[in-house]
Amino acid sequence: MRKYKVIISGGGTGGHVFPAIAIANALKLKHPEVEILFIGAEGRMEMEKVPAAGYKIEGLRISGLQRSLTLKNLSFPFKLISSLIKAKKILKRFEPDVAVGVGGYASGPMLHVAAKAGIPTLVQEQNSYPGITNKLLANKVQKICVAYDGMERFFPKQKILLTGNPVRQDIASLEGKKARGVEYFNIDPNKKTLLIIGGSLGARTINQAIEASLHLYAENDIQVIWQTGKFYFAHAKSVCEKFPEKGIKAYDFISKMDYAYAVADFVVSRAGAISVSELCLAKKPVILVPSPNVAEDHQTKNAMALVVHNAALLVKDAEAVEKLGNEVLNLSQNTELQEKLRKNIGVLGKFDAAEVIANEVISLIRE
Secondary structure, three states, rough: OOOEEEEOOOOOOOOHHEEEEEHHHHHHHHHHOOOOEEEEEEOOOHHHHHHHHEEEEEEEEOOOOOOOHHHHHHHHHHHHHOOOOOOOOOOOHHOOOOOEOOOOHHHHHHHHHHOOOOEEEEEOOHHHHHHHHOOOOOOOOOOOOOOOOOOHHHHHHHHHHEOOOOOHHHHOOOOOOOHHHHHHHHHOOOOEEEEEEOOOOHHHHHHHHHHHHHHHHHHEEEEEEEEOOOOOOOHHHHHHOOOOOOHHHHEOOOOHHHHHHHHHHHHEEEOHHHHHHHHHHHHOOOOEOOOOHHHHHHHHHHHHHHOOOOEEEEEHHHHHHHHHHHHHHHHHHOOOHHHHHHHHHOOOOOOOOOHHHHHHHHHHHHO
16 A cells, blocks of 8 residues: 655644644554645644644744734735745645645645645635635635534535544543543542633633632632633733632643543633534533634634533623623532533534544545
8 A cells, every 4th residue: 555645734723733633643543654744834833733743844934814904914915925835845845645724824825736736635624604714725625524514605515524523532532531630730639620721822801700700719619720821821820829729720731631621520611613522522511601703703603502402501701701700600519500511512522523534535535
């Protein structure tokens, strides 16, 4: 069997990077000899996370268009042209059998160039409302893997495959990890634990709401594992120091998310597509606080896909500082509600999304 060569392009946030790595891992499991090259945007998180996962990555000098009028947009055409030129050079040198896009800045130039060169292409869309890059690529690629029903509103119906979102394999299996998680986070196994995840870059409103209600958690013996994002971390760390011996801990980024899910009794989270998919697999009672700063309010749509099945609770971003603390407290004291949410969210999980997408990638090469 000959060695396949695959380019995986995209990134910008954990919501793009982690599915990309999950697809790469699934390809490696099926074909250990496969050669995978990642293409990311210079200065974005993929340039750090992808090598940490054991894969090669090259960066394009690309960034997104700002929605507001700003001088930064003046440099966009020059960055785009230089990225298209570099993408062509990478294509010529690497000679991939297939190119996969996961959304984000770098996905556009690379997939555009690959499709133009006649290389089979596939994109994976995580959200219920697609990003601009995937919408622009839709007519050029062969396959579009999606996580939500009704995506024919945005993409050609004959190209769509409903796969679910690929998530990190370690999160799909939390069995036996609680003890390791307790040790890793240095917490008390006998106390209730709240996990807060505002996305890989953090979430200002959630952070403000958590800060406002830390005294409630401390008074009620609820431990806190708080992923703040890098911008809020220094402040959050100093706030946590006001509650010594209470098990209230801040982290800028949690690399061992499987341990975090394993020790969590309940979760507060943004409603990014990958967070939602991970929560379904982790089967955790969750309060979702959708970000209002996203296209077409798609995080609220992601959240409602759970709420309508009684699989999650929802607090609006505008009401979070005022209401989130008491919502967490009520959930922590209502074991019946916890059990109902746990049971209902578990039914919605798709465990084999990465494998299904990897199969599609291989079939595109063989075709």
